[in-house]
Amino acid sequence: MENPKNQKMGKVEFIALMAMMFATIAFSIDAMLPVLPDIAADIAPGGTAQAALILTFFVIGMGLGTFFMGPLSDAWGRKPVLYLGLGIYAVGAVLSWAAPTFEMMLAARVLQGLGAAGPRVVSAAIIRDLYSGRSMASILSLTMMVFLLVPGIAPLIGAVIADAFGWRQGRPASAALAADPGCGAADAGASHGAPVHRRANADDEHPVFSPHHGAADL
Numbered sequence: 001m002e003n004p005k006n007q008k009m010g011k012v013e014f015i016a017l018m019a020m021m022f023a024t025i026a027f028s029i030d031a032m033l034p035v036l037p038d039i040a041a042d043i044a045p046g047g048t049a050q051a052a053l054i055l056t057f058f059v060i061g062m063g064l065g066t067f068f069m070g071p072l073s074d075a076w077g078r079k080p081v082l083y084l085g086l087g088i089y090a091v092g093a094v095l096s097w098a099a100p101t102f103e104m105m106l107a108a109r110v111l112q113g114l115g116a117a118g119p120r121v122v123s124a125a126i127i128r129d130l131y132s133g134r135s136m137a138s139i140l141s142l143t144m145m146v147f148l149l150v151p152g153i154a155p156l157i158g159a160v161i162a163d164a165f166g167w168r169q170g171r172p173a174s175a176a177l178a179a180d181p182g183c184g185a186a187d188a189g190a191s192h193g194a195p196v197h198r199r200a201n202a203d204d205e206h207p208v209f210s211p212h213h214g215a216a217d218l
Contacts, residue, residue: 061113085118
C-alpha cells in the first residue's frame with residue numbers, strides 16, 4: 001500500500017513529530033557535550049574524562065531498554081509504552097538534574113536511557129503501523145534525515161542553556177523537549193490503533209488494526 005492507514009494529520013507534521021521523537025536520543029547525548037567541563041568541575045573529581053561516562057551510561061540504558069520496549073509495545077499497545085518511556089525519561093532527567101554525586105548522576109542517566117528507548121522504538125513502530133512498502137521507506141528516510149540534523153544544533157542549545165541557567169537546567173529542558181512531541185506522536189499513530197493480530201499466512205505483511213490502541217497478538 002502506498003497510502004497511510006488511519007492517519008489524520010498531514011504528512012509533513014507526521015514526519016516532524018517522528019523526527020523529534022528520534023531526536024530525543026541525540027539531544028540527550030549531544031547537548032551534554034559542551035557542559036562536560038562544568039560537570040567535571042562540579043561533581044566529577046576525575047575530570048572531563050570521567051564526566052564523559054554520563055554519555056556511555058545513557059547509551060547503555062538505551063540499549064537495555066530497547067530489548068523490552070518493543071515487545072511491551074506489541075503486548076500493551078503503542079500509546080501506553082510511549083507514555084511509559086516518556087515518564088521514565090522524565091524521571092531520569094529530574095534525578096540527573098538533582099543528583100548530588102557523580103554516581104547518582106550515572107544511575108539517573110541509565111534510567112533516562114531506558115526511558116529514551118520507548119520513544120525511539122515506538123516511533124518506528126508507529127511508522128510501520130501506518131505505512132508500508134515504499135511509503136514506509138520514504139517516511140523512515142525523511143525522519144532519519146531530519147534526525148541527523150540534531151547533533152549539529154544540540155550542542156549549541158546545550159551551551160546556551162548552560163550559559164544562561166547553569167548546566168543542570170539542561171536536564172528539565174530535555175524532558176520538556178521529549179514530552180510535547182511524545183504526546184503528539186501518541187495522538188498521531190498510537191491512538192489510531194496498534195495492530196491487534198497478524199494472519200498466519202507469511203505472505204500477508206499488513207497487520208489488521210483495531211479502532212482502539214489495543215494489544216498486539218503476534
